[in-house]
Amino acid sequence: MDTTLPTAIELQVVTPERLVVSASATAVSLPGKSGCLGILPGHAPLVSELAAGVISYEREGATQRLAVSDGFTEVLPARVIVLARTAERTEEIDIERARSARQRAEERLKRLPDSQDGDERSQVLAALARAIARLDAVEER
Numbered sequence: 001m002d003t004t005l006p007t008a009i010e011l012q013v014v015t016p017e018r019l020v021v022s023a024s025a026t027a028v029s030l031p032g033k034s035g036c037l038g039i040l041p042g043h044a045p046l047v048s049e050l051a052a053g054v055i056s057y058e059r060e061g062a063t064q065r066l067a068v069s070d071g072f073t074e075v076l077p078a079r080v081i082v083l084a085r086t087a088e089r090t091e092e093i094d095i096e097r098a099r100s101a102r103q104r105a106e107e108r109l110k111r112l113p114d115s116q117d118g119d120e121r122s123q124v125l126a127a128l129a130r131a132i133a134r135l136d137a138v139e140e141r
């Protein structure tokens with residue numbers, strides 16, 4: 001049996017439309033629902049839901065970032081797979097669009113009565129979280 005630990009992680013980020021990232025990384029950080037998941041090669045297998053946020057990974061000494069929302073991840077010792085409704089690499093992010101989305105969501109939240117709970121509030125909060133994730137990915141918050 002081969003007991004040597006892997007030295008790299010194959011990271012794949014997939015949405016219903018496309019393969020967003022397929023890269024070999026030395027470390028991956030994921031926005032887990034209950035906090036940041038730091039993954040190194042050889043990590044124990046796990047499955048987790050992701051929060052809207054930033055995935056970052058180290059590749060050839062540089063850090064790459066992308067925004068993600070509505071995702072799940074499967075972590076294996078030498079592979080991390082992310083399936084998400086949306087994911088954008090930093091160079092794909094339209095900063096003005098994300099700023100407008102954040103502003104729209106903030107204004108809608110202010111107009112929602114405090115008593116308003118449920119679907120509308122969760123939708124606005126989710127839109128706000130997606131916009132903030134995109135701005136965080138490009139470090140423009």
Ligand code: ATP
Pocket residue numbers: 069086087088092093094095097098101127130131134
């Ligand atoms: P908006 O209100 O600006 O449409 P949204 O959060 O409602 O934002 P989503 O439903 O999450 O948008 O995404 C719809 C599509 O648009 C997805 O393919 C997503 O990758 C893309 N997208 C959304 N916002 C941006 C952005 N700021 N830059 C680049 N692509 C974006």
